[in-house]
Structures are given as C-alpha cells and as structure tokens.
Amino acid sequence: MGIPHLPRRSFLTAVSAGAAAVAAASLLAACGDGGSGSGGKVTIEWMDIATTEPSKTIYPKIAKAYEAAHPNVRIKLTNLENEAFKSKMTALTASGKVPDIFVTWGGGVLKQQIDAGLVKDLTSPASGLLNTVTPVSLKPYQFDGKTYAVPYDMGMVGFWYNKRHFEKAGIKAPPKTWAEFLDDVRKLKAAGITPIALGGKDKWPGMYYWAYLAMRIGGMSAMEQAAKTNDFTGPGFVGAGQHLKELVDLQPFQPGFQNAGFDTPGGEAASVGAGKAAMELMGQWAPAVEKDASGKGLGDDEGWFPFPAVDGGQGAVTDVFGGGNGHALGKGAPKEAVDFLAFLINSENEHELVSSGAFMPVVKGAESALTDPGRKQVAGALATSTGFQLYLDQAFPPAVGQQVNDSVAALIGGRATPGQVGEQVTKAAKSQ
Structure with a gap:
C-alpha cells in the first residue's frame, strides 16, 4: 500500500478557537490524558501523506484550530508522497527514532515497529477515544489484545x-x-x-x-x-x-x-x-x-x-481487500499527541472529513454523513463482507x-x- 496508500481527502472550515477549546476539553476528559494545562511549550512532530486535496488543506486547518485552543502546543506537520513516506519511515525505523505521530496502515509493517520498541501502546492512554470508533477500523492495528494506532479512514479496494x-x-x-x-x-x-x-x-x-x-x-x-x-x-x-x-x-x-x-x-x-x-x-x-x-x-x-x-x-x-488508515505514536510522543488525535476525529471534524468525499467513517454513527452512491456501496460491501485481507x-x-x-x-x-x-x-x- 496501500496506500497505500492513500493520499486522499472539500475543504474543512476552520473551527473557531472558542469551539475548539470546548471540544478539546471534552475530548481531554474522554481520553483520560492530555497536556493543554501541563505548562511549557510542546512540539508534536506529525508525518503524514496528505499531499492531495482535500486533505492537504484539511489537516493544516485542524492543526491550527487545535493550536488555537492549546497555545502551548505546536503541531509540526510534514507531508510526503506515499513512496517517499515509506522510504523515510523505513530509514527512521532503522535509526530507532520515529515521529511523534505518523500514518500507518497496520499489519506487518506496524508490527515490526512495535517489536523494535518504537511505538506507543494506546490501549490505556487512548481508551476513551478508542471506544468511540468502530471495531472493524481498529483491527489492522491490534496485536495480542493491544491497540497501537487510531484510525481515521477505513475502506476497501x-x-x-x-x-x-x-x-x-x-x-x-x-x-x-x-x-x-x-x-x-x-x-x-x-x-x-x-x-x-x-x-x-x-x-x-x-x-x-x-x-x-x-x-x-x-x-x-x-x-x-x-x-x-x-x-x-x-x-x-x-x-x-x-x-x-x-x-x-x-x-x-x-x-x-x-x-x-x-x-x-x-x-x-x-x-x-x-x-x-x-x-x-x-x-x-x-x-x-x-x-x-x-x-x-x-x-x-x-x-x-x-x-x-x-x-x-x-x-x-x-x-x-483493503485496509485502514491510522495514526500511530512514537514511544516517546508527548501525552498531548493522544489528545490531538482525539481532536482530529471529534464529531464535528469527523463529519467534515466524511462529507468531504475522501474519507470513510471510523467514528460510530458517522456513516450518516455519506452521500455519494459509490462510497455508500463501499460502506455496504464492508458491512456485509465475509472475509477481509489487508x-x-x-x-x-x-x-x-x-x-x-x-x-x-x-x-x-x-x-x-x-x-x-x-x-x-x-x-x-x-x-x-
């Protein structure tokens, strides 16, 4: 992947700082973790594949909205095309240092990073967030009963x-x-x-x-x-x-x-x-x-x-045949990174992501935002699938x-x- 793959994703209108602050506060409680009140400046390194519209506009807008609600946090977003991203992550994995947040498709690649001790176990720190997403979208990121990434898209080819x-x-x-x-x-x-x-x-x-x-x-x-x-x-x-x-x-x-x-x-x-x-x-x-x-x-x-x-x-x-798109956290990522992922797919942002025509829903109930007949067919095929291959x-x-x-x-x-x-x-x- 792929897609791997998956450069994908209309324009997400900026969330007002006030609304973002309210949403962030509730998400902080839901995650059971957070860093908006932790004092000092925090920089979160985020490496992604949002090189095409609408995601290359959506993601910076969401990051800025989060920063507006959390003045002590800076989201440093780097976007790479699929193949460049894979090559970069291979090199970073070999070096033993991965970004705070990075895109993952799960499976053997993620398992290798986990076995190398580079990925944070999110089962407990993100439990509130993980309970809001559909079980099928978590499967590519689960090993031995633990969850190592938060999905933001789930679909099939x-x-x-x-x-x-x-x-x-x-x-x-x-x-x-x-x-x-x-x-x-x-x-x-x-x-x-x-x-x-x-x-x-x-x-x-x-x-x-x-x-x-x-x-x-x-x-x-x-x-x-x-x-x-x-x-x-x-x-x-x-x-x-x-x-x-x-x-x-x-x-x-x-x-x-x-x-x-x-x-x-x-x-x-x-x-x-x-x-x-x-x-x-x-x-x-x-x-x-x-x-x-x-x-x-x-x-x-x-x-x-x-x-x-x-x-x-x-x-x-x-x-x-298909897979999910998610974000994993490096082992040393600050706790604010978990809070940001919760903000990324809060109810308002998830609705906008799905409505953009580029993302498939991962939050429970968000499938109601699907309007395109083709994407509804994809969702229906996933819901009635008899087998799934990553x-x-x-x-x-x-x-x-x-x-x-x-x-x-x-x-x-x-x-x-x-x-x-x-x-x-x-x-x-x-x-x-």
Whole structure:
C-alpha cells in the first residue's frame, strides 16, 4: 500500500478557537490524558501523506484550530508522497527514532515497529477515544489484545469506472466474473477507449490485481495459509499471475503506464478523472484524488463495482481487500499527541472529513454523513463482507511487501512469469 496508500481527502472550515477549546476539553476528559494545562511549550512532530486535496488543506486547518485552543502546543506537520513516506519511515525505523505521530496502515509493517520498541501502546492512554470508533477500523492495528494506532479512514479496494465510457462501449452492467471483465476490456478497446489506468511506477496499484485474483481463486483460506507458511507458490497464487497475464496481454493500460505514478500529473488518477481511461482498481479515496489530479473528476458519471468473481475459484465476491488508515505514536510522543488525535476525529471534524468525499467513517454513527452512491456501496460491501485481507504490502514485513510489489510489477512488465512471482515472494518471506 496501500496506500497505500492513500493520499486522499472539500475543504474543512476552520473551527473557531472558542469551539475548539470546548471540544478539546471534552475530548481531554474522554481520553483520560492530555497536556493543554501541563505548562511549557510542546512540539508534536506529525508525518503524514496528505499531499492531495482535500486533505492537504484539511489537516493544516485542524492543526491550527487545535493550536488555537492549546497555545502551548505546536503541531509540526510534514507531508510526503506515499513512496517517499515509506522510504523515510523505513530509514527512521532503522535509526530507532520515529515521529511523534505518523500514518500507518497496520499489519506487518506496524508490527515490526512495535517489536523494535518504537511505538506507543494506546490501549490505556487512548481508551476513551478508542471506544468511540468502530471495531472493524481498529483491527489492522491490534496485536495480542493491544491497540497501537487510531484510525481515521477505513475502506476497501474496488473498480471506479466512467459510466459514459461503459455506455459508449455497449456495456450495460458492470462485470460480475473475470471472464466478463476481460470481455468488457475488449469492448472498450474496440470503442477506442483506454480500458484501465495504472500507476505502474508506484508498483502497489498493480499488486491490487494479483492480490484480489489470489483471493478469488484460492479463497481466504489460501491467503491465511500462505501467511502462516510463508509459501506463495500454491495454485491460487500461480493462477492469480496467469489471470493477470491474460489481462496484460490485452494491453488495457494507458500509454506510458509503467512510468506513471498514481496521483502524479498525467498518472493513473488524472487519466480517469480527465476521462482518458475508463476505470481504475483503487481504494475509496479514488474519486477525490481523480478530481485533485485532473482538475475536474467524473462527478455523477462515476460508478463503482467490486472485484469480480473468478469462475471455478474458491473465493467469494464478498471477500474484500483493503485496509485502514491510522495514526500511530512514537514511544516517546508527548501525552498531548493522544489528545490531538482525539481532536482530529471529534464529531464535528469527523463529519467534515466524511462529507468531504475522501474519507470513510471510523467514528460510530458517522456513516450518516455519506452521500455519494459509490462510497455508500463501499460502506455496504464492508458491512456485509465475509472475509477481509489487508493490503499485501502492509500485511507482511516491509521486505516481503516490497517483493510482492516488485514481482507483480515485473509480471505486468513482461519480466517475470506467474510462477516466478510466487517463488520470489516465498523466498523473501522465508528469509525473514
């Protein structure tokens, strides 16, 4: 991830200093911790991935509102693009010093940081805050009965598509099977429309296809077994590579996709948002990033459908792939950092975050703020899911996750076979 991933997120109006002070006081009590009255100046180092609108405007506004209510606290926010963030965090983790607050997708990456003694256990200090969020959004950050991060977004990956392009190509309804999906790709190409946009340079967007295909072919049991045995050479994973190669052989992606980023100018999101490609396989943040990257977005012309089933596969279409986005605290973070995270998703800010069209709700009851049909579909699919798989580049230790991304990118680029992908990932996993 990804997203990982997940640069995402209309404009959050600044909360007045008076309102912020009242909200902060109540949150302080809810968290059972706080530092607004602790005396001396406190600086909170916050490293995030809010490089696109609306989050790159939202987050500084929230930070300033908090500072206005807590004059002794300074929030120092640094935003990095996804891949730069991952690289920076890898280096910081190796150095033994992480920021006070940093974005996390949970899974094996977070577990490695926890095992290194770098992350604060939030089970007790943030108990009041954690009780306000939905249980499913906490799962990626829980290990051995303890919680190590506070979620701010929770969702899943699916296909976002241009309804007008589908109509022009004669596609009357989204595909329900992989065979139908491939047929729709052919119809789009025949209509002179680029079927799929892909940020090949970032690699993780391509991994989504392999992961979902493995889930659809082998089922959740195959994913769970691979995680236990570190063996990705089974029929589900090899089959995933074979089916992905079927797609690649149709040449469905935009010109220059291998050098395109996800959210960069002319990249994956921009191509879909500008109407230059019919669809992308991406998380719930896709429409917001498409609008930011292209300057317009699809609006009512955008639809959503889940990853299709594979004929003969063991997985269900209700098994979902995705993850949460949260914030973890460095071991030495000041107590004010917990209070700030509570402020970040208080009822007013959470409503604005969800209403912005870029975040999915994590606070109990906040789903009422969803208005977009596609995002409501995402929420519904999550609520009725029969299985959940975290992003593969986050579910496993960093070296394994990177190998997944690298190997799948090589397959898409014609430099690896379906069997070699599984062998390479297995080798990386067994060497940990």
